[in-house]
Amino acid sequence: MGSPSQDVQEIEAGGHRVVLGRDSLRALDRALGKADATALFILGDVNTMRQCLPELLARVPHLRDARTLSVPGGEGSKDLAVCAGIWQHLANHAADRQALLVCLGGGVVTDLGGFVAGTYKRGIACVHVPTSLLGMVDASIGGKTGVDLGGVKNMVGVFHDPLGVYIHMPFLKSLGKRELLNGLAEMIKHGLVWDASHWEAIAASALHDIDALAPLVYRSAAIKAEVVQQDPRESGLRKVLNFGHTIGHGVEAHSWESPRRMLLHGEAVAIGMVCEAWLSWRMDLLDRESYDRITQLLLQLYKPYRFDSAENHRMIELMRNDKKNVSGQFRFTLLTAIGQAKVDVPVSAAQVQEALEHYRLLVRA
Ligand SMILES: NC(=O)c1ccc[n+]([C@@H]2O[C@H](COP(=O)([O-])OP(=O)(O)OC[C@H]3O[C@@H](n4cnc5c(N)ncnc54)[C@H](O)[C@@H]3O)[C@@H](O)[C@H]2O)c1
Numbered sequence: 001m002g003s004p005s006q007d008v009q010e011i012e013a014g015g016h017r018v019v020l021g022r023d024s025l026r027a028l029d030r031a032l033g034k035a036d037a038t039a040l041f042i043l044g045d046v047n048t049m050r051q052c053l054p055e056l057l058a059r060v061p062h063l064r065d066a067r068t069l070s071v072p073g074g075e076g077s078k079d080l081a082v083c084a085g086i087w088q089h090l091a092n093h094a095a096d097r098q099a100l101l102v103c104l105g106g107g108v109v110t111d112l113g114g115f116v117a118g119t120y121k122r123g124i125a126c127v128h129v130p131t132s133l134l135g136m137v138d139a140s141i142g143g144k145t146g147v148d149l150g151g152v153k154n155m156v157g158v159f160h161d162p163l164g165v166y167i168h169m170p171f172l173k174s175l176g177k178r179e180l181l182n183g184l185a186e187m188i189k190h191g192l193v194w195d196a197s198h199w200e201a202i203a204a205s206a207l208h209d210i211d212a213l214a215p216l217v218y219r220s221a222a223i224k225a226e227v228v229q230q231d232p233r234e235s236g237l238r239k240v241l242n243f244g245h246t247i248g249h250g251v252e253a254h255s256w257e258s259p260r261r262m263l264l265h266g267e268a269v270a271i272g273m274v275c276e277a278w279l280s281w282r283m284d285l286l287d288r289e290s291y292d293r294i295t296q297l298l299l300q301l302y303k304p305y306r307f308d309s310a311e312n313h314r315m316i317e318l319m320r321n322d323k324k325n326v327s328g329q330f331r332f333t334l335l336t337a338i339g340q341a342k343v344d345v346p347v348s349a350a351q352v353q354e355a356l357e358h359y360r361l362l363v364r365a
């Protein structure tokens with residue numbers, strides 16, 4: 001904990017803590033001082049190394065002699081060949097089991113770096129310094145790490161808790177609007193499944209003001225941490241976080257089949273949330289007014305995704321491939337109110353089809 005004059009808060013998230021507040025990087029510096037690592041390494045991607053590393057080094061003196069390692073930006077870096085390069089780099093610099101890896105980046109860097117740290121010499125310590133909004137409120141929290149294999153996301157991975165996750169809001173200043181909206185979708189989801197007042201606060205906020213965003217980011221990170229704390233190994237409760245994701249994954253995968261219109265994860269989840277809020281209403285779980293408010297906000301923030309009815313089938317097929325849909329049965333997380341979710345609701349393919357068709361007609365040009 002920081003001294004009372006400092007602006008630092010700590011939250012427990014299963015096997016690790018999340019550190020928030022204006023002085024979070026000072027707390028990181030102190031933690032590194034105590035960690036007594038034999039060597040420090042910083043992993044980032046080309047963008048985060050350019051945009052965020054100078055600030056990190058200026059605020060965290062213990063990192064000034066750290067070795068840096070940069071990977072290309074984007075999902076393509078979540079790859080075993082990239083891991084091999086990093087493992088080799090650590091070995092070339094004689095990193096032993098007391099070495100520590102600082103992951104500076106979005107979800108790609110924390111997933112990749114967490115996995116490398118969790119496996120090098122059977123596990124070395126790491127800390128996460130998320131730099132994207134999605135990283136701050138979602139990907140860096142909870143100890144899930146992994147890389148992709150043969151085009152399948154997160155096929156290979158381990159649970160490896162970082163020593164801590166340190167959230168420093170000013171990093172968001174260099175992030176583009178599209179990436180901010182990408183992370184905002186997960187924040188909206190947090191409000192919808194867990195905390196109605198958080199949803200209200202987001203609905204009333206201005207995204208472009210990073211200072212005004214800080215309390216909302218902290219609340220979302222705290223919600224993710226709270227869910228992880230109650231279900232650290234994803235045995236049940238974490239499923240509440242799947243709201244918007246079953247249809248979202250189908251839409252995301254579909255969009256990647258035509259390079260013209262590839263969606264970011266959060267953009268697809270926003271569409272998934274419209275469809276799944278509608279299903280919640282159709283199945284008498286959610287009132288119409290709540291559904292209308294949810295849809296209105298999402299359609300106002302996110303660009304429409306247009307497709308033909310004939311494409312519904314392909315999206316449903318892609319949903320079936322999702323590892324969360326056991327033996328082809330769809331099990332959804334749906335809403336019973338704004339701020340409250342119900343997990344494992346069985347939904348038929350015909351109902352999914354109806355939900356997609358509903359969205360399609362809503363955004364028809
Ligand atoms: N482990 C988990 O629990 C979990 C949860 C959700 C998502 N994820 C993973 O997270 C990944 C997506 O994360 P993401 O959206 O952060 O993607 P990302 O890491 O690719 O970051 C998005 C883009 O923003 C750039 N960027 C990041 N921070 C920046 C900054 N401050 N200034 C300028 N540019 C910056 C990156 O270089 C990249 O080009 C996916 O691979 C997903 O599987 C993991």
Ligand SMILES: [Zn+2]
Nearest residue numbers: 186245265269
């Ligand atoms: Zn998500």
